[in-house]
Amino acid sequence: MIFVDNDYSPQETPKGDPRGESTDHGTHVAGTIAANGQIKGVAKDATLLAYRVLGPGGSGTTENVLAGIDRAVTDGADVMNLSLGNSVNNPDYATSICT
DSSP states (O other): OOOTTSSSOOSOOOTTOGGGSOOHHHHHHHHHHHOBSSSBOTTTTOOOOOOOOOOGGGOOOHHHHHHHHHHHHHTTOSOOOOOOOOSSOOHHHHHHHHO
């Protein structure tokens, strides 16, 4: 799987790379799920796996999203959160969930 910054690492894009400037949503969701400080998330003992497969504004391909899902399954994820939005329903998403 090749991630949004054209490498094989799910780590964030380098500083100054415009494809990696909008990471606040993922940070917010991660905190809601697994915060374990003074404020607790809904699953404070969860281990998070982060995969960035879309670029700024959600740009990317269905193939990258499905590859991210496959990678998470391979890595042993029990629960996945995909903050996706689209004006058209793509049958690939439902198929990937059902298989």
